[in-house]
Amino acid sequence: MTHTETLQSSGGDVRLRGISKTYGSFTAVHPLDLTIPAGSFFALLGASGCGKTTTLRMIAGLEEPTTGTVELSGRDVTDLPPYKRQVNTVFQNYALFPHLDIYENVAFGLRRRGIKSVKKQVEEMLDLVQLGPLARRRPQQLSGGQQQRVAVARALINHPEVLLLDEPLGALDLKLRRQMQLELKRIQTEVGITFVHVTHDQEEAMTMADTVAVMNGGRVEQLGAPAELYENPATTFVANFLGTSNLIRAGVVEAGGAELLLKAGDAELRLPARRCSAPARSGGQVLAGVRPEKVALAHADDAGTIAEGRNRLSGRIKDAGFIGVSTHYVVDVPGLGELAVYEQNIERDGRLVPGAETVLHWNPAHTFALDAEQDRQAGADLDEEAA
Numbered sequence: 001m002t003h004t005e006t007l008q009s010s011g012g013d014v015r016l017r018g019i020s021k022t023y024g025s026f027t028a029v030h031p032l033d034l035t036i037p038a039g040s041f042f043a044l045l046g047a048s049g050c051g052k053t054t055t056l057r058m059i060a061g062l063e064e065p066t067t068g069t070v071e072l073s074g075r076d077v078t079d080l081p082p083y084k085r086q087v088n089t090v091f092q093n094y095a096l097f098p099h100l101d102i103y104e105n106v107a108f109g110l111r112r113r114g115i116k117s118v119k120k121q122v123e124e125m126l127d128l129v130q131l132g133p134l135a136r137r138r139p140q141q142l143s144g145g146q147q148q149r150v151a152v153a154r155a156l157i158n159h160p161e162v163l164l165l166d167e168p169l170g171a172l173d174l175k176l177r178r179q180m181q182l183e184l185k186r187i188q189t190e191v192g193i194t195f196v197h198v199t200h201d202q203e204e205a206m207t208m209a210d211t212v213a214v215m216n217g218g219r220v221e222q223l224g225a226p227a228e229l230y231e232n233p234a235t236t237f238v239a240n241f242l243g244t245s246n247l248i249r250a251g252v253v254e255a256g257g258a259e260l261l262l263k264a265g266d267a268e269l270r271l272p273a274r275r276c277s278a279p280a281r282s283g284g285q286v287l288a289g290v291r292p293e294k295v296a297l298a299h300a301d302d303a304g305t306i307a308e309g310r311n312r313l314s315g316r317i318k319d320a321g322f323i324g325v326s327t328h329y330v331v332d333v334p335g336l337g338e339l340a341v342y343e344q345n346i347e348r349d350g351r352l353v354p355g356a357e358t359v360l361h362w363n364p365a366h367t368f369a370l371d372a373e374q375d376r377q378a379g380a381d382l383d384e385e386a387a
């Protein structure tokens, strides 16, 4: 699809300096420094109540910060009202005008500014969100996903430098949400402006964003590209909230070299020293982490065939859930607890059923280590919660 350059706007960068929000004695957002580069797709990810909407509203000018400043494209806008900022917001509940058709909903921002000849721009916008043929329908005659696209078109026609999206897909069912994620990503690439997307859905954030900021309790806990966050979580919260992690309490046997040597229960584990984000000293403790999909499962009878040099733990299968593309195992490892293992459905070993004695094994390079002075369960089972 091609569009004329009228659709292309330049994105603006967003710079937050020491921005915070307190309500009485409660701090919703702790002093936050954040730079969102122009033209990027940026996600604020976190569980319900962690301060995402408050942060977004401070950028939009809908909420006055308790401390700190907001800059858009290098200009301090902290004291400007929302309508004087080059920012538009798309909310979860679309807020379309029910008495206007789609065309007029999209034209609204232009008409309000007294612009008479709206046809070309409205048609381009409808084209961008692929709703041209539905221009004369009313909002209630559209599906949820179509209404969402109208809301995006209605915001984009004002040529904001930054588009803020607050859980814009939250009202859609899963399949439509996945479809709209790709659609929004395409639109952002096409128009090139800065998108700041708020979501509690970690898959959504990872699918769409160039950079994800994981928020927890009013703070940004870690920020980075999706793969970077997933592979190198710096805290137990990020390790558990972004996908699933096995976090194994282990003692440090040997530190200082290129490899860290750990002891977990009776087993020795190794990992590259650079993948340890905690200060590791011999005699200290860390949490050794490994993602379930990195772990292979062998029947105990085949333990002898496992290649040398791999990390290995012995345990008994407690549960096996066949998903289709994969099987999710829960394995009880004596002294260490339950570990998750995801096995791709390639050649299934019929002996790997609940009760079977197994060996879990993985490449030491796929192990990371975190500071043991944290709640091992932080962030687990939060991602399904509605925000």
Ligand SMILES: Nc1ncnc2c1ncn2[C@@H]1O[C@H](COP(=O)(O)OP(=O)(O)O)[C@@H](O)[C@H]1O
Binding pocket: 023, 028, 046, 047, 048, 049, 050, 051, 052, 053, 054, 055, 387
């Ligand atoms: N106007 C308000 N008065 C008091 N507390 C508020 C107000 N707005 C938000 N909060 C509180 O601030 C915290 C963060 O809210 P919010 O930014 O909406 O979280 P999120 O969008 O991440 O779910 C929540 O605990 C919420 O109850």
Ligand SMILES: [Mg+2]
Binding pocket: 052, 053, 054, 387
């Ligand atoms: Mg919210």
